[in-house]
Amino acid sequence: MAHTPYPQSYYASSATPAPERPALQGDCETDVCIIGAGYTGLSTALFLREHGFRVTVLEAAKVGFGASGRNGGQIVNSYSRDIDVIERSTTAKSAALLGQMAFEGGQIIRERIARYQIQCDLKNGGVFAAFTSQQMRHLEAQKNLWERYGHNQLELLDRPSIRQVVATDNYIGGLLDRSGGHIHPLNLALGEAMALEALGGVIHEQSPVLRIERGANPVAHTEHGQVRAKFLVVAGNAYLGNLLPDLAGKSMPCGSQVIATEPLGEELARSLLPQDYCIEDCNYLLDYYRLSADRRLIYGGGVVYGARDPANIEAIIRPKMLKTFPQLKNVKIDYAWTGNFLLTLSRLPQVGRLGDNIYYSQGCSGHGVTYTHLAGKVLAEALRGQAERFDAFAGLRHYPFPGGRLLRVPFTALGAWYYQLRDRLGI
Known part of the structure; x- marks a missing residue:
């Protein structure tokens, strides 16, 4: 079985020791299967698990392998295009919601650090x-x-x-x-992963998803197993590849x-x-x-x-x-x-749903540390039936x-x- 290690970065060399998380073997069922153990996937998983959902996360490499563990480590508010651009491109109601959410991601990060005692050098x-x-x-x-x-x-x-x-x-x-x-971005991701597991969430590393089988209960297929779920959340961002061509063409x-x-x-x-x-x-x-x-x-x-x-x-x-x-x-x-x-062409994140039960968020456009944590909360709200804030993002044109x-x-x-x-x- 192929093993993908972290790149040789300062963050990887100074990361908090983490347990080996075994690759998926065999078949399992869950409420929500999340593809990608970066900030978007981990944030979504934590919010869902805190509300009682069974959650399984499939990661192609290691927790925080992509942008979540390699970025500049800066907590920056708002989006890659600011609220004034949003005001000109959507309804007044949606713009108001998106404006209110523009400063929430940093609050979520600090709440996570405090609640789960994550050691990630916050300044x-x-x-x-x-x-x-x-x-x-x-x-x-x-x-x-x-x-x-x-x-x-x-x-x-x-x-x-x-x-x-x-x-x-x-x-x-x-x-x-x-x-x-x-913050130390990789340690933040590792801390969130450990918090998820302490709540009973499951993470499988070295488990790239090769195929998604759509249907009433979608199935994520890996080399040595599959996860059947009520919902899928796609959170691979720049490392998703062509798994879902619907998403690849606009980013x-x-x-x-x-x-x-x-x-x-x-x-x-x-x-x-x-x-x-x-x-x-x-x-x-x-x-x-x-x-x-x-x-x-x-x-x-x-x-x-x-x-x-x-x-x-x-x-x-x-x-x-x-x-x-x-x-x-x-x-x-x-x-x-x-x-x-x-x-993304608009430099605004793309949020939406494929069919009735495959949700996604992608395209932070270089502004993702805070947005991805907000995205996790918004996706979790939608899966719990509270879709107003999700719809505000989904209504942006791309x-x-x-x-x-x-x-x-x-x-x-x-x-x-x-x-x-x-x-x-x-x-």
Whole structure:
């Protein structure tokens, strides 16, 4: 039987020890079978198990193998496209619901950490950093927008103020979100998996689903077994492949690259990020970074459309890091890895149902740490018969990429080049 290990990332090397979870062998029945043990699947499973559902999770590799265990570890509110875009693209009622939910994912994460005593290095505070006056105007508008939906933990930063947050002269200001923050993302996923199992939920690793048999009681088939359920929840995101062609045509896997330095020591680490906030800039192809618990700088950025693994990740990301922090020119890079996220054309998540009993959520578009936890709650509500919030997401319009699957990579890359040029020109 094939065994897929974690990629060689900082997160995998520093992860909480976890039990071996056996692959599915034979046939079983459950109330809900969930495909994917990332944040979406684990969040859904936990909410369902807390309400008494029998839950079985099938994971192709290991818990948190995909984006959930490889991301920048930043708790960022709202969606990849903000609430103002949603307001222009759906009904007033749905926009109000989606706006109210935009800040719920971070609350769910903190509740899970507290309730299940998950050790994942939670730190509070996140900053959006602006290079240009136009980006600052955008942040001012974002602050007003979020406050209109009751989110009041925000503070605009001028140039001297942001210089107290991050030791670079690159930014002219920013927006501090005190309800933002950062975590060890793989340890969060592992902690949620252990919480699920403590409640009686079942997780099978190394159990890729090869085929879904639709019907009144859908069946997920793996190499050595099958799970018959009342409902299926598809939560594979960028690692789902072509298991359900209905979902693959309106999304595209993309890769993001991350590096982690050697431990910097307390003095140097504190000089870079004195408040220990996480940072993301306001460019279309943005950079993001933070300190780990052992004072490494974790720095990510860049997008590879179509999710190819670059040959030399450090060569891509290290120059970005040094542009922000030239004082790190002699610092060694200990880890470099890539992870895939799922992009939609609208950059809004796709939520829906196939037939009467196959539910899905996908396409966080690089903004998934908080959204996936919300998605789990919304999917669980729908399976319990409370579908109002699910319907608000399901009502968002989505379109296939221009040119179909063959041309979606070059067309998307061309669009990204246009926005990157705008960022460089400051327009």
